[in-house]
Amino acid sequence: MxxxxxxxxxxxxxxxxxxxxxxxxxxxxxPRPGSPSPHDSSVGGPLLWPADEPWPHCNESHNQMDDLYEAYEVYASQDYEWHDGPNPMVPVAQLYVRDIPLLRPPGQADLLQVLWCPFEHEPDNKPPTALFWRSSTEVTGHLAAPPGPFAVEYDGYIPRPCVLxxxxxxxxxxxxxxxxxxxxxxxxxxxxxxxxxxxxxxxxxxxxxxxxxxxxxxxxxxxxxxxxxxxxxxxxxxxxxxxxxxxxxxxxxxxxxxxxxxxxxxxxxxxxxxxxxxxxxxxxxxxxxxxxxxxxxxxxxxxxxxxxxxxx
Incomplete structure (x- = not known):
């Protein structure tokens, strides 16, 4: 493609x-809809995440009444539960340097992984993000079933898997x-x-x-x-x-x-x-x-x- x-x-x-x-x-x-693997650059696709590395969580509260009011329709139509505590973050993008050569990775890293919490947080009303650089050759076993979020403010914060x-x-x-x-x-x-x-x-x-x-x-x-x-x-x-x-x-x-x-x-x-x-x-x-x-x-x-x- x-x-x-x-x-x-x-x-x-x-x-x-x-x-x-x-x-x-x-x-x-x-990005276009597809079925990316952990070995592909993607948006919303599976990450090449080491099986022995803890999955990142957002530690802010996700059970506020304002959020409940605005997100009611989203929660009513999906299988998320209200959870006041750490919320597993969601894969947003995985970019291999071989595909995106203008990235400037540190050391021997050749892979950038971007995740966010699917909630807008104060004070800027935006989803907090986390960046991870890693060397793909050092991942000998990847996490096959990462945890999904307990709470999602809007379904637009769950990217549809796309190839690039x-x-x-x-x-x-x-x-x-x-x-x-x-x-x-x-x-x-x-x-x-x-x-x-x-x-x-x-x-x-x-x-x-x-x-x-x-x-x-x-x-x-x-x-x-x-x-x-x-x-x-x-x-x-x-x-x-x-x-x-x-x-x-x-x-x-x-x-x-x-x-x-x-x-x-x-x-x-x-x-x-x-x-x-x-x-x-x-x-x-x-x-x-x-x-x-x-x-x-x-x-x-x-x-x-x-x-x-x-x-x-």
């Missing part, structure tokens, strides 16, 4: 050469991360007219939106790249251990595209009947904070320093 993002309508660095030094590599993951089709791309910053001078140039339609017929004239009233939605940050699940700001202005993320500027690691998305950015839809999916249908645009059926994205950041100085996350 493969997925191919169409080339961007124009080479943005030919229009605005100042953007060239800001290019960043990213890898779109393109990693695809390298190049991204440029969200307009809000650019200098005032560059932002003004993005708003100048004459700059885009220089690209000729490649730019649809319907963008003339909103030239900066053309850059934002079609040329800068790819939607959907991805590793690396630039952050997908929009819910908030850009937020500086500094490592609490050393103060270093943290780097984007993984974007966990509530959809791969919507009506505003269908230009990013892979060729292989363009024949689907309704591109904006959530069943098509969100194969893992993940809903982060009612339709937003969760951005994970790590310290470039040390993988032992705590990671952080932001809702966008």
């Amino acid at each position: 493969s997925r191919t993002t169409p080339p961007r309508p124009v080479d943005v660095t030919a229009i605005l050469p100042q953007l060239a030094p800001l290019a960043r590599p990213a890898i779109r993951l393109h 089709a990693p695809e390298p791309i190049t991204e440029y910053p969200n307009p809000m991360e650019l200098s005032k001078e560059l932002q003004q140039q993005l708003k100048d339609w004459s700059n885009w007219q220089a690209a000729g017929s490649a730019v649809d004239s319907s963008w003339a009233p909103y030239p900066d939106s053309f850059y934002d939605s079609q040329l800068s940050v790819a939607p959907g699940w991805k590793a690396g790249g630039w952050p997908p700001w929009g819910l908030t202005d850009p937020i500086a993320c500094s490592c609490i251990a050393c103060g270093a500027k943290m780097a984007p690691l993984l974007t966990i998305a509530s959809k791969e595209w919507d009506s505003s950015n269908t230009g990013w839809v892979p060729y292989e999916d363009q024949a689907l009947t309704s591109l904006d249908d959530a069943r098509v645009a969100n194969p893992p059926k993940v809903q982060v904070s009612r339709g937003n994205h969760l951005q994970l950041y790590v310290c470039p100085e040390s993988p032992d320093h705590p990671h952080t996350s932001l809702i966008q």
Whole structure:
């Protein structure tokens, strides 16, 4: 299985050469329903988890009345029990470096595993996450039946198992991360007219939106790249251990595209009947904070320093 993002309508660095030094590599993951094994990169699939290593749990309370009110319908339709105590975490993604080579693993590690608690916790109302780096060759026996969660706030926090089709791309910053001078140039339609017929004239009233939605940050699940700001202005993320500027690691998305950015839809999916249908645009059926994205950041100085996350 493969997925191919169409080339961007124009080479943005030919229009605005100042953007060239800001290019960043990213890898779109393109999760699609499947039956991944513990030896595959996946979203929501089984992890290559050592049989003799304790499964991670979230130790916060999961029996609050507000949660009960909001999650009633989910619990009523599933076999979860209320549990005030440690809640087994849920596999979100497993990424092998052979598939996602821009990952920067520590030491001899070649595998990143991401889990979360399927509950939004205060103060940021987002699911707490846990990252594990490991060497796959050192796992001699994996856990065949990991524990499932006792409590789930929303079914959108239980990813549907998906195989991946990693695809390298190049991204440029969200307009809000650019200098005032560059932002003004993005708003100048004459700059885009220089690209000729490649730019649809319907963008003339909103030239900066053309850059934002079609040329800068790819939607959907991805590793690396630039952050997908929009819910908030850009937020500086500094490592609490050393103060270093943290780097984007993984974007966990509530959809791969919507009506505003269908230009990013892979060729292989363009024949689907309704591109904006959530069943098509969100194969893992993940809903982060009612339709937003969760951005994970790590310290470039040390993988032992705590990671952080932001809702966008």
